[in-house]
Amino acid sequence: MVNHHFGDHPGSVSSESWNLAVTRESALAEAQDFFDHRLDQFGLTQDAMIAGQISMNHSMLSAYINVGLLHPLELAREAEHRYLTGVARLSSVEGYIRQLIGWREFVWRTYQRMMPEYRTRNTLNAHTPLPEFFWSTDTDMFCVKEGLTHVQERAYAHHILRLMILGNFCLLAGIEPIETNDWFWAMFIDGYDWVMVPNVIGLVLHADGGYVGTKPYAASANYINKMSNYCKKCRYNPKLTVGADACPFNSLYWDFLSRNFKTFQKNQRMQIIFRPVSTLEK
Ligand SMILES: Cc1cc2nc3c(=O)[nH]c(=O)nc-3n(C[C@H](O)[C@H](O)[C@H](O)COP(=O)(O)OP(=O)(O)OC[C@H]3O[C@@H](n4cnc5c(N)ncnc54)[C@H](O)[C@@H]3O)c2cc1C
Ligand code: SF4
Numbered sequence: 001m002v003n004h005h006f007g008d009h010p011g012s013v014s015s016e017s018w019n020l021a022v023t024r025e026s027a028l029a030e031a032q033d034f035f036d037h038r039l040d041q042f043g044l045t046q047d048a049m050i051a052g053q054i055s056m057n058h059s060m061l062s063a064y065i066n067v068g069l070l071h072p073l074e075l076a077r078e079a080e081h082r083y084l085t086g087v088a089r090l091s092s093v094e095g096y097i098r099q100l101i102g103w104r105e106f107v108w109r110t111y112q113r114m115m116p117e118y119r120t121r122n123t124l125n126a127h128t129p130l131p132e133f134f135w136s137t138d139t140d141m142f143c144v145k146e147g148l149t150h151v152q153e154r155a156y157a158h159h160i161l162r163l164m165i166l167g168n169f170c171l172l173a174g175i176e177p178i179e180t181n182d183w184f185w186a187m188f189i190d191g192y193d194w195v196m197v198p199n200v201i202g203l204v205l206h207a208d209g210g211y212v213g214t215k216p217y218a219a220s221a222n223y224i225n226k227m228s229n230y231c232k233k234c235r236y237n238p239k240l241t242v243g244a245d246a247c248p249f250n251s252l253y254w255d256f257l258s259r260n261f262k263t264f265q266k267n268q269r270m271q272i273i274f275r276p277v278s279t280l281e282k
Contacts, residue, residue: 010186011151011155012153021069027061027064027070028070030060031064031075034059035082039059039079039088039093039096040087040088041057042057043092043096044091047227049146049158049224049227049230050228050229051230054154054157054158056158058159059096060156060158061075062190063156063189063190066195072100072101079093080097104195107195107198108194108195110211111193111194111195114198114208114211118202118208119178119197121177121201122177122207123209124260124263125174126171126174126176126207128173129179130175130180130183131173134183140235141247141248142230142233142234142236143231144166146161146230147161148166151166151187151188152187154189156188162199162204163203163204163217164224166184168204168219170204170205171216171256172253173252174256174259175205177201177207180204181196181197184199184200203217204217214269215264215267215269215270216264218256218257220249221239221247221250224249225238231247236248238250241254
């Protein structure tokens with residue numbers, strides 16, 4: 001029915017890609033699978049990206065929590081239990097619980113306190129329209145295509161793909177915050193306004209003036225090359241900043257720093273990046 005009525009909309013509902021739990025019982029089975037097979041490795045790989053790996057060792061449970069099929073506290077208790085019984089290492093359990101009841105509750109309180117004005121913030125004056133390839137996935141940038149393809153097929157991409165690839169691109173390119181927010185909101189199965197807005201407007205785009213994060217998560221190809229195997233598969237060269245083969249993330253990164261120099265010049269956490277420029281200015 002969905003294919004019939006909405007066949008030309010972005011996203012896929014083929015039986016290979018649509019394997020989401022829709023009952024409490026099957027959501028519990030998904031949680032069990034995470035605790036049995038991925039929790040122990042969660043901390044070791046949570047910031048890494050490998051081509052073709054959709055979950056890495058992430059839990060992929062956010063949609064079930066948000067819709068009420070699973071309770072965050074029962075998951076935190078189960079993770080704790082896995083540590084106490086020697087099944088999962090402390091660093092992984094700590095990392096998982098910190099996301100689940102640290103970040104999740106923090107963004108909830110941010111939304112409660114700051115809305116509705118927060119949604120309209122655009123402190124970096126970003127006004128570029130969202131590129132068409134966010135809907136079609138038609139781009140040569142391997143890392144971006146990888147993230148977009150995961151989202152098209154599964155309505156999911158793990159946190160680092162959201163933050164450091166798709167979000168980072170939008171931050172550097174100066175994409176209009178509310179348009180970015182609405183794309184994420186439309187495409188992700190776990191998309192809820194209260195969790196999307198602080199993550200996109202705050203964490204990713206720094207459009208809130210630094211309420212959620214004390215510095216923007218801006219990164220060049222150097223970071224992406226270090227944290228993934230994407231660049232090896234890409235037609236661009238992560239080490240080049242100019243020329244036809246140069247990775248677009250590099251010129252976008254320097255352009256972002258240059259056009260926001262005045263805003264971040266005094267930010268203590270960005271001194272390492274700006275110090276050489278400030279010295280030159282003197
Ligand atoms: C641009 C962007 C948009 C996002 N939009 C959403 C959204 O609409 N809905 C949503 O639930 N999460 C959102 N997140 C947060 C986070 O990326 C997802 O919760 C996580 O990727 C879900 O996958 P997982 O269950 O495998 O998480 P795991 O990596 O296994 O983490 C465990 C749990 O911690 C919670 N969590 C982790 N990070 C965050 C965070 N930053 N904010 C809130 N909860 C967090 C989630 O409940 C998640 O299930 C967004 C992050 C970014 C950068
Ligand atoms: S070279 Fe650039 S565009 Fe290609 S995968 Fe690496 S960071 Fe992404």
